[in-house]
Amino acid sequence: MEYTEDADRRELLLHSAYDSDTVRAMERPLLDKGVPLMRMAAQAAAHMAAGMLDDEDLALEDTSIVLLAGAGDNGGDGLFAAAALAQEGANVTAIAVGRSLHEAGFASFVRAGGKVLVLDPAADIPGCASGFSAGEAGERLQTAIAVARKSHLIIDAMTGIGIQGSLRGIPAALASALGLDGEAPDEPALPNRESSGDFPLVLAVDTPSGVGVNDGSLPGPYIPATVTVTFGAMKPCAVLPPATFACGRIELLDFGFDIDDKDPDVEVVDNSFASDAVRLPRFEDSKYSRGVVGLVTGSQRYPGAAVLTASAAARANTGMVRYLGPERAQNMVLAALPEAVIGKGHVQSWVVGSGVPEASVEGTDGDMQRDTIAALLKHYALGSEDENKDAYDMPPIVVDAGALDLLPERVPGQVVITPHAGEMAKLLNRFETAASTAEHADSHEPYTADDVRLNPLASAKRAHELTGATVLLKGAVTIVVDEDHVYASGSAPAWLGTAGAGDVLAGLTGALLAQQDDVATTGETVASAAYLHGLAAAIASESEQQGWQEPELIGREHRQRFMTLGHPIVAGDVAHAIPEAIADVIA
Numbered sequence: 001m002e003y004t005e006d007a008d009r010r011e012l013l014l015h016s017a018y019d020s021d022t023v024r025a026m027e028r029p030l031l032d033k034g035v036p037l038m039r040m041a042a043q044a045a046a047h048m049a050a051g052m053l054d055d056e057d058l059a060l061e062d063t064s065i066v067l068l069a070g071a072g073d074n075g076g077d078g079l080f081a082a083a084a085l086a087q088e089g090a091n092v093t094a095i096a097v098g099r100s101l102h103e104a105g106f107a108s109f110v111r112a113g114g115k116v117l118v119l120d121p122a123a124d125i126p127g128c129a130s131g132f133s134a135g136e137a138g139e140r141l142q143t144a145i146a147v148a149r150k151s152h153l154i155i156d157a158m159t160g161i162g163i164q165g166s167l168r169g170i171p172a173a174l175a176s177a178l179g180l181d182g183e184a185p186d187e188p189a190l191p192n193r194e195s196s197g198d199f200p201l202v203l204a205v206d207t208p209s210g211v212g213v214n215d216g217s218l219p220g221p222y223i224p225a226t227v228t229v230t231f232g233a234m235k236p237c238a239v240l241p242p243a244t245f246a247c248g249r250i251e252l253l254d255f256g257f258d259i260d261d262k263d264p265d266v267e268v269v270d271n272s273f274a275s276d277a278v279r280l281p282r283f284e285d286s287k288y289s290r291g292v293v294g295l296v297t298g299s300q301r302y303p304g305a306a307v308l309t310a311s312a313a314a315r316a317n318t319g320m321v322r323y324l325g326p327e328r329a330q331n332m333v334l335a336a337l338p339e340a341v342i343g344k345g346h347v348q349s350w351v352v353g354s355g356v357p358e359a360s361v362e363g364t365d366g367d368m369q370r371d372t373i374a375a376l377l378k379h380y381a382l383g384s385e386d387e388n389k390d391a392y393d394m395p396p397i398v399v400d401a402g403a404l405d406l407l408p409e410r411v412p413g414q415v416v417i418t419p420h421a422g423e424m425a426k427l428l429n430r431f432e433t434a435a436s437t438a439e440h441a442d443s444h445e446p447y448t449a450d451d452v453r454l455n456p457l458a459s460a461k462r463a464h465e466l467t468g469a470t471v472l473l474k475g476a477v478t479i480v481v482d483e484d485h486v487y488a489s490g491s492a493p494a495w496l497g498t499a500g501a502g503d504v505l506a507g508l509t510g511a512l513l514a515q516q517d518d519v520a521t522t523g524e525t526v527a528s529a530a531y532l533h534g535l536a537a538a539i540a541s542e543s544e545q546q547g548w549q550e551p552e553l554i555g556r557e558h559r560q561r562f563m564t565l566g567h568p569i570v571a572g573d574v575a576h577a578i579p580e581a582i583a584d585v586i587a
């Protein structure tokens with residue numbers, strides 16, 4: 001049925017991101033057929049710009065627009081779009097940031113009556129002065145910044161998928177003055193990233209200039225956008241943190257790429273994806289067949305984590321939870337969850353480390369939880385030559401928080417590590433040191449939590465490479481990396497950043513892993529756990545705000561935008577909302 005195919009394509013387009021090489025390969029056949037992609041892109045950009053101004057009750061003839069135009073095709077899109085807006089009566093100035101401009105785009109812009117300000121003295125743009133002094137170049141840059149700041153709308157078409165590294169030269173200077181430099185936007189987490197109503201608005205063409213298109217990093221200066229209009233397919237920067245926070249609302253123009261046989265570089269988890277990780281109850285089921293989760297969590301010092309992991313695991317569609325830990329934590333678990341079983345027994349998955357202090361915390365050397373975890377993790381150590389084949393037969397295990405420093409050198413992929421940025425930095429430093437010692441290589445620069453936050457994908461990939469584990473890196477958008485895939489989940493409202501939320505995630509992840517019968521891979525299951533965790537938080541906080549705002553497909557009916565910001569929650573609320581989140585994804 002046509003409608004179904006159409007809906008399937010929409011879902012695939014909105015939840016898949018492809019790197020720049022793949023996008024170029026997908027464009028090729030259409031360009032060869034003579035499909036006017038640039039005109040289509042420009043038309044969408046012009047339409048979007050007009051819509052943004054209209055939303056602010058501004059008529060085009062009363063607006064001043066500044067186009068930041070690079071020398072490549074991204075600048076070409078911008079010039080054609082700006083020409084269309086100038087023709088409609090807007091006052092448009094194009095600021096040429098490179099040495100040339102897209103020829104046909106420039107001609108069209110000049111015909112429409114647009115003005116041009118050239119910033120590079122070495123530029124060669126017909127009809128425009130060049131060869132001016134360094135002093136004048138500086139003045140021109142200041143003029144450009146002032147004009148842009150006073151405008152109603154900046155159209156950022158400096159770089160798109162052709163960017164190499166971080167912005168340099170004039171584009172970098174403009175981006176530092178008009179945007180941010182290597183730090184994530186720090187704004188209230190409004191649902192649907194509502195515009196603050198401040199001018200200038202910023203429309204990014206294809207990608208905000210300066211973001212890491214293929215890894216979602218923020219390597220230097222960039223201009224955060226109010227809206228990003230992107231073409232053909234989503235790029236990783238549109239879905240991965242922190243660059244996704246710089247994209248604002250994302251509007252995707254479907255060029256008609258052949259996407260059916262292309263594996264996305266990043267897959268965004270949605271309800272239907274997560275439903276595969278939930279085992280439906282069967283007529284013949286018993287508590288054992290539905291999945292038993294073993295927990296070595298909580299400690300004398302942090303007994304609450306035992307309660308939170310147990311409460312989450314028990315509510316996440318499992319048959320039973322077994323708890324191992326100190327007596328105080330046992331009593332608390334039983335008080336909160338009389339269904340829990342204390343002591344050893346057969347399990348289908350393990351969760352270890354939540355609420356267990358690291359070795360570096362004073363006075364914890366003798367903590368029995370650490371000894372139990374270390375003994376268990378030994379079974380997962382592959383050895384330097386992959387000699388321990390039995391490790392592959394061990395049940396999946398979630399290694400969280402205080403157990404991360406007990407992770408053996410090489411482990412199989414059913415070992416899941418769940419660090420946040422700080423823990424990830426520590427883990428990488430430990431494993432990089434081991435790797436460089438082994439290879440007699442130079443020592444590496446130590447990672448900091450900020451390094452991880454600014455390039456979480458690279459960190460997660462590196463952690464997978466060094467350890468072999470499936471990696472879940474927590475954040476407003478959580479990233480999961482396994483051998484062949486990258487998944488992103490942005491279902492959580494920012495209210496989820498609260499003590500104990502990680503313990504709930506560990507318990508929930510263990511629960512999903514315990515109920516697998518080969519429908520979903522470890523990576524898919526873990527990504528689904530991150531998604532359900534966010535969804536449970538959304539239900540508990542009655543919030544429609546999300547870490548990742550699903551893009552809109554241009555030309556299709558837009559879904560209703562943000563309604564409620566909701567209210568604060570504690571981690572226990574999230575655990576209690578898990579059953580409803582599960583009901584939601586399997587509905």
Ligand SMILES: NC(=O)C1=CN([C@@H]2O[C@H](COP(=O)(O)OP(=O)(O)OC[C@H]3O[C@@H](n4cnc5c(N)ncnc54)[C@H](O)[C@@H]3O)[C@@H](O)[C@H]2O)[C@@H](O)CC1
Pocket residue numbers: 027031037038039041070071072073074075076077098158159160161162163164165166167168169171172205206207231
């Ligand atoms: N290829 C196609 O068929 C289509 C491409 N389109 C547009 O074309 C874009 C890609 O165009 P290009 O391949 O020309 O590349 P871009 O225009 O994205 O970037 C190339 C330009 O950026 C400059 N640049 C690169 N790295 C830089 C850095 N670190 N600092 C400062 N300047 C830097 C280069 O000097 C060059 O001028 C897409 O993002 C999209 O906007 C669209 O028109 C749709 C069709």
